[in-house]
Amino acid sequence: MTGGIAGVERFDSPGKGRGLRVTKAFKVGELLFSSPxxxxxxxxxxxxxxxxxxxxxxxxxxxxxxxxxxxxxxxxxxxxxxxxxxxxxxxxxxxxxxxxxxxxxxxxxxxxxxxxxxxxxxxxxxxxxxxxxxxxxxxxxxxxxxxxxxxxxxxxxxxxxxxxxxxxxxxxxxxxxxxxxxxxxxxxxxxxxxxxxYPDVALINHSCLPSVIVTYNGTSAEIRAVKDMKPGDEVLISYIDLLYPTDDRNNRLRESYYFTCECQECKSKSKDKVKLKVRKQSDPIEQDVINNMVRYARKTIREFRALKTMCEQSLEEMGAIFDDSNVYMLHMMYQAMGVCLYMQDPDRAIAYGEKIIKFYNKLYPPYSLNVSSLYLKLGRLYMLMDRHSVGISALKKAMAIMEVAHGKDHFYLKELRKEMAQK
Structure with a gap:
């Protein structure tokens, strides 16, 4: 048999089958365990x-x-x-x-x-x-x-x-x-x-309100708390990108992992309203118009392969109905940012990034790698454009998240500190 992992045990999670729970308290940013x-x-x-x-x-x-x-x-x-x-x-x-x-x-x-x-x-x-x-x-x-x-x-x-x-x-x-x-x-x-x-990490169940995050140190997985945890709390990660509304998240979970999430966020759908926000107009937008635009957005995202003009056309078309905070708009803006980087248009990439980050901070959970990675991209772009003070500010925001998600001594953090010191 095996000695197991200190501070963590396997158990039968109600409605989920087997899972992991903690047997002692963990603070935000604390390492639960590392697995090669x-x-x-x-x-x-x-x-x-x-x-x-x-x-x-x-x-x-x-x-x-x-x-x-x-x-x-x-x-x-x-x-x-x-x-x-x-x-x-x-x-x-x-x-x-x-x-x-x-x-x-x-x-x-x-x-x-x-x-x-x-x-x-x-x-x-x-x-x-x-x-x-x-x-x-x-x-x-x-x-x-x-x-x-x-x-x-x-x-x-x-x-x-x-x-x-x-x-x-x-x-x-x-x-x-x-x-x-x-x-x-x-x-x-x-x-x-x-x-x-990672067999041991595979035991961790999903939640759209995760208690831990998985990051990588070389090829080892490190599991760190993103919430304060007390003995008996289940260890929960997110299997998917949490930006999207409840129906999209659960479609993805059913398609890839064969279950429907029943976490508190999926039951309450508390963030769906802002994630699917539409423009304020004098005449209210009919529900079937919104439904059609959701279908259009999903189709465009699936088929997205073209470059700058398609992004801008899609954003213009979707933007007539959807608010900038709407996740389909954010997805398309993120694609547009990538296209601008590919086409060596850093100013336009920054403009998209600044729009996105404002809403990412509201829609993602605390200590999200999606947020830190965007701050890194923006920070490095600012530095490239000789906008040093705003660049350092963005890199510091990335660092604050990464110190919790990766641990303060991670190679990425050491490299980032060097990068900031050289600027």
Whole structure:
């Protein structure tokens, strides 16, 4: 059996199944526990910028001598990663440009390889074993099943030479487990760096009023309180972006995690009114006009691929009905900000960012990474435009959130302090 995690225990959460609760008090910003990844994989687009082993981003990484693709801080990192990298090393060379497994298939390959060699519980399984993670396999629809079949085919094509694969049914189970329980490792601006699986962290249930936040220190997950917690309180994270109104949040939860949230916010819908705010007009806007505009906004967001003109046209059209605080307007403004950055128009990007941050502060819970990452983007843009005092102010606001979410000694905070000192 296992020693568990100090201050935290597994229990049966009413209406939710198994979960975690605290056995002692925790203050805002206090670390409940840290968990190394059972298995993880660096995103292909980060290759060359980040170490494959520890995810450190720096210049002058050393390339693997065989494939010339994977990069490492030093020999120590390269040796530590070899058991996983060898699954890909020769295959990347053999397939060349045709080597293109999904990130999910790459992670599953690593999980299977680790299971084969594992002799005892890992440090990421103090409470829950990897095979006991929930799969929701019976809930998967045909479209998702087809996608999984493609991933399974990719696994066979790219990894079967170096890996004894289990039978088809067992493979489908592992892919379903990872789909429901995989975590995206993100940097300080919430850019995707890779994917990982943490069995103990997978026990934490969802709430739209979370009590903790998950951040990353290298490839380890750190769970910190964002509310004061007393013994017996359930440990709750948010599985989704909390900006959106209740129906949208629950559609996403049902689609990805197969449940409907019944937290106090979902019952009261207290923020929905401001999240779906419409313009004040002399003639009240008919409900069917609002409903049609919600459908239009959702469709536009789903299909959003074009650049600046589409953003501005959409904002103009939606802005005739929706208030600037409306989350569909905020979503489109955020996309427009990204487009402006891509097109090297920092002034316009700042203008969008300033509009967004005003409402993010009201709509997101305290200590939200969505808020801190936007302050970071704005702060760095201000600095770029030689607006130093307002830039430092924005970076300080990001830092105040990050000190709670990441802990005061996190690498990101140290780097941010250096960045501010140089300005």
């Amino acid at each position: 990844a059972y298995s993880y994989v660096l995103s292909m687009k980060e290759r060359g910028s980040n170490c494959e082993c520890c995810f450190t981003r720096k210049e002058g990484l050393a390339r693997c001598g065989k494939c010339r693709k994977a990069c490492y801080c030093n020999v120590k990192c390269q040796k530590a990663d070899w058991a996983m990298h060898k699954l890909e090393c020769s295959a990347m060379t053999a397939f060349g440009e045709n080597w293109c497994p999904s990130e999910m298939a790459r992670l599953v390959a690593r999980i299977l390889a680790k299971k084969k060699t594992q002799k005892e519980r890992s440090a990421s399984e103090k409470i829950l074993l990897i095979e006991d993670i929930q799969s929701h396999e019976e809930d998967v629809d045909n479209e998702k099943r087809e996608m999984t079949e493609l991933d399974v085919a990719g696994l066979h094509r790219y990894f079967s030479k170096h890996l004894d694969l289990p039978d088809h049914k067992d493979l489908l189970t592992v892919f379903s487990q990872v789909a429901c329980n995989g975590f995206t490792i993100e940097d300080d601006e919430l850019s995707h760096m890779g994917t990982a699986i």
